[in-house]
Amino acid sequence: MKEGHVIKATEGTSKAIAELLKSSLEKKIFEAILVPIRTNEGYNYVLTNNTDLLDKAEIMPPVMPVQGGKVLQALTRHGKSRRIAAVMRMCEIRAAIELSKLEQTDLENVFFISVDCTGVTPLSDYLENPSSAGKKLRPLCEICTSFSVVGDDRVQAVDMQAGTMGVDKGQVWLIPMSADGESVLEKLGIDKKKDAGNWIKETEKLQKQRIAAREKALTETKKMVKGLNGLVKVFSRCIECHNCRSVCPICYCRLCFSDKDTFRETGAEYLDRVQAQGVMKCTDELLQFHLGRMSHMCLSCVSCGMCEDACPVDIPVGQIFSAVAEKTQAIFDYVAGKSSDEKQPLRTFELDELTEVEDK
């Protein structure tokens, strides 16, 4: 049975963890901390070694303006950092792991701390009415099954989990998830242990509920995008701003395939085409972008919902991608971001694989 180390959190989880982080800086366990901090009207990831600045830390901000995976990419894309602790949500850590497989992050010196995630509020709702924080959640957060280190597919990169579910009020449980996690807790001098059975029970219970809710919700999504007509109907509102791609932590290409000149024709060629068809709609090529992006990144999709948040015309793009990702990842028995040892399916070759799609 797992044991948790109990710390007091009378001023809330965020404050309690911020104090812990301060202490880790003072004890020189980490050289710096990567954590969301409130800045003016927004929240931003800040890498800091200043304990005063940590007073402004918001461990679990109500919104996700930038995906943490992307933040670690910006920091470590050209080499590993010094030893830092990164406090992130589970889907952000999973994105960082996928990016490391794509050689976009170097996580060697990153110690991951995660907190039981209660989800984030869609950015537009939050900005319109900040008091909506926590009341309305991203649709993908409502059906997230990876909100904590729970179940068989739990994220292995987490070094320390801060448990809040099924935990007495005014307390946070710190559960070491790696040898490094154990040693950090030891160095921090936190030794009050308690059986974490209740936390495990609660997270497993919620996961079960979420699995059912997810299946139900995604069945609806799949119905909506059934067949080419369904897809066209849903995506015809798309204005091709490609915000979904820009904020996607997995879409890391500097120059996207869909922005290539190859897809452009001359004015004369377009006129030939329209003469033959009678009408040539902008929407004709919309699906190519979305289906292309889907085939490129869905094996690594972590269902964070950034794409949906950034869509100016409210296409449920995150739910659609998540539904497809679940299927494709299942085919390869792959869970994006679960383990850094699992190779990305498209980068490995197995002789005896996918025989069911071969010609009989």
Added chain:
Amino acid sequence: MTKMLKIDKTVSDGTRDFLRFLLESKKVQSVAVLTREGTSGEVGCSLISNPEKMAEAVPFCPVMPYNAGEYLSSLTSKGPFDGPVAVVLRPCEQRAFVELVKRQQGSLDNIIIISSICPGVYPLKTFVHENEDKLLKDYWSVVADGKLPEGIRDTCSCCENFVPAEADIVIPIAGEKDTGKGCKLFAKTEKGAELLKEMDGKIQESELETKGTEAIRQLRQKNEEKMLANLEKKLSGLDGLVEMFSTCIGCHGCRSVCPICYCRLCEFDSSRSEYEVQKYESELYKKGGVRIPPGTIAFQIGRMIHIGLSCVSCGMCSDVCPADIPVANIFRKVGKAVQDVFEYIPGKDPEDSIPVTTFEEDELRSVED
């Protein structure tokens, strides 16, 4: 006085008739115009050559899913049209296209421009969230009364360039009474006059701009003064900028939809805008904290410098901002300031060269020591 043909139908129906006539009479090979998607009813740009398909056209539907100047650029940047094509553009779309052509990102060859005295468009969000039938009804009843609709894009309610600069045919809508009963086609060029020939109806001489146009212009100028004064209060100094962009999520959607930002690879996505981890760490030790990813303000100011002179204030950037930052208003303020310095109105005349691409020895003395 200008040659004008009046069709006794609503501006939308009259324009559809005219476009159909252009295709049927083979005066043009194709028409580029806003249409409704068959199953979902969403609005987007299309090229049409089959006159029957003109039923799907919604030439003045008050929404701008993308700046059609950018759409035309995508159609002609690799090579021009080889036959006449009529394109229906709002004034800011037409100006954006001209700016793109100046940058070798499109070709005006064989293009016939049909534009309007524009009442403006609703923000995309309004169009997505609110009851469309009611919006359209409200819009057209206010427009037919010669007034400015409520709730249109900020840039539209402040737009002073709503009369097309260079178009072959101009259809007055804003400030024009009775757009519900009559569609007036003004031929502003020889090419335009040729198009009107053989079209049913009587050609007469008339003035394009009326008292109504002037009233709308004055109203918009006043709106703009108010908007800029309000913005100035919030935007003063670096602190103001930092505060204003504190909710920016770095999606760069503003850039993606900007018709002027045509670079395939933006400076701010290039390797020059990526840093080694040492750079972050040196900042960290200097300041005690470093925001990652960095460069929110640098991106905004950089983009402002790159496109400010050519900004046509179409408002696309504000429309797509997931953080509701009034990007277009901010760019209007800066754009107007730099455009005034060079007495340059972007897109007004294809012959005007872009100020930063020309050198004049005796220029900008005021900023010298």
